[in-house]
Amino acid sequence: MIEKIENLISQAESFNAQTADELEQFRVRMLGKKGEVTELFNQFKNVAAEQKKEFGQKLNQLKNQVQDRVNELKAKLEAHESAPTGMDLSLPPGGFALGTRHPVNKVMNEIIEIFARLGFTVSEGPEVEDDYHNFSALNFAPEHPARDMQDTFFVAGRPDTLLRTHTSSVQVRTMEGQKPPIRTISPGRVFRNEAISARAHCIFHQVEGLYVDKRVSFADLKQTLLYFAKEFFGPGAAIRMRPSYFPFTEPSAEVDITCSICSGKGCNVCKHTGWLEILGCGMVHPNVLEASGIDSQTYTGFAFGMGMERIAMLRYGINDLRHFFENDLRFLKQITD
Numbered sequence: 001m002i003e004k005i006e007n008l009i010s011q012a013e014s015f016n017a018q019t020a021d022e023l024e025q026f027r028v029r030m031l032g033k034k035g036e037v038t039e040l041f042n043q044f045k046n047v048a049a050e051q052k053k054e055f056g057q058k059l060n061q062l063k064n065q066v067q068d069r070v071n072e073l074k075a076k077l078e079a080h081e082s083a084p085t086g087m088d089l090s091l092p093p094g095g096f097a098l099g100t101r102h103p104v105n106k107v108m109n110e111i112i113e114i115f116a117r118l119g120f121t122v123s124e125g126p127e128v129e130d131d132y133h134n135f136s137a138l139n140f141a142p143e144h145p146a147r148d149m150q151d152t153f154f155v156a157g158r159p160d161t162l163l164r165t166h167t168s169s170v171q172v173r174t175m176e177g178q179k180p181p182i183r184t185i186s187p188g189r190v191f192r193n194e195a196i197s198a199r200a201h202c203i204f205h206q207v208e209g210l211y212v213d214k215r216v217s218f219a220d221l222k223q224t225l226l227y228f229a230k231e232f233f234g235p236g237a238a239i240r241m242r243p244s245y246f247p248f249t250e251p252s253a254e255v256d257i258t259c260s261i262c263s264g265k266g267c268n269v270c271k272h273t274g275w276l277e278i279l280g281c282g283m284v285h286p287n288v289l290e291a292s293g294i295d296s297q298t299y300t301g302f303a304f305g306m307g308m309e310r311i312a313m314l315r316y317g318i319n320d321l322r323h324f325f326e327n328d329l330r331f332l333k334q335i336t337d
């Protein structure tokens with residue numbers, strides 16, 4: 001009898017079922033009312049007293065073994081049924097295809113980090129602005145051409161509401177809400193009604209910086225920008241300043257860096273000058289400070305602004321600005337550093 005039980009145990013161990021029917025038949029043959037296991041339980045009363053212990057233990061082992069095997073096969077068959085055919089469920093998962101950050105985003109984060117080391121905080125403001133914060137508070141004369149319909153996207157039917165043309169508007173909002181010392185940069189999207197080409201787009205990104213305190217000088221501006229150029233483009237980078245005009249700064253300058261493509265030797269990208277323009281800057285015009293309630297007798301400040309796409313083009317050697325807006329994965333996947 002013990003031998004028979006052991007035989008059944010090994011049968012249960014090696015039993016396999018291809019279909020639910022086969023499995024059910026096995027279950028009935030073993031555990032059904034007239035099943036082999038049930039029969040053995042019925043015979044328990046006839047077993048000699050000294051064998052009862054061993055017999056009972058073996059019999060329980062058999063019953064558990066059969067029950068476990070049935071449950072195991074049942075789960076397997078059910079999983080198989082719900083799976084699409086042709087799939088190997090025993091394979092390990094394939095892993096996720098991770099995306100990468102957009103090049104403009106990377107450049108922006110790097111710039112934020114560099115200026116954070118100099119104590120600049122990040123400020124943000126609305127993309128839909130009013131004329132006051134985008135122009136008037138920045139000392140734009142009422143008839144200034146930048147307000148012209150050609151350059152600015154106005155909201156239809158609301159001549160006072162527009163898409164900001166630069167993030168200098170955020171600087172105005174910061175000055176309205178804070179007292180000097182102010183040291184902040186404002187990264188963000190800006191909009192200009194321009195024809196789309198390899199060098200221009202109607203949407204792009206800027207980072208503008210503002211520093212207002214007592215005795216801030218043009219030398220501070222120059223040193224800050226030189227530090228930025230060396231941190232971002234490498235220790236060999238040099239800058240030069242050319243006089244320029246912006247309504248909100250006086251004096252104003254445009255800043256060039258040594259061409260990162262030819263290291264200043266002269267190439268097609270820098271039109272053989274060895275220099276590339278990267279930003280506009282200047283000392284904050286007293287009218288701008290006063291418009292935001294800052295005493296221009298006590299405080300001075302500098303401001304600068306640069307286009308992210310242009311910086312990203314230089315960093316990654318990209319020759320067409322439109323790539324940044326097309327979201328073509330073949331382009332984006334190449335920029336992984």
Ligand code: PHE
Pocket residue numbers: 165166167168208209246249280281282303304305306
């Ligand atoms: N706002 C200017 C632009 O969009 C850039 C700039 C910012 C110039 C701050 C000077 C000072 O072109």
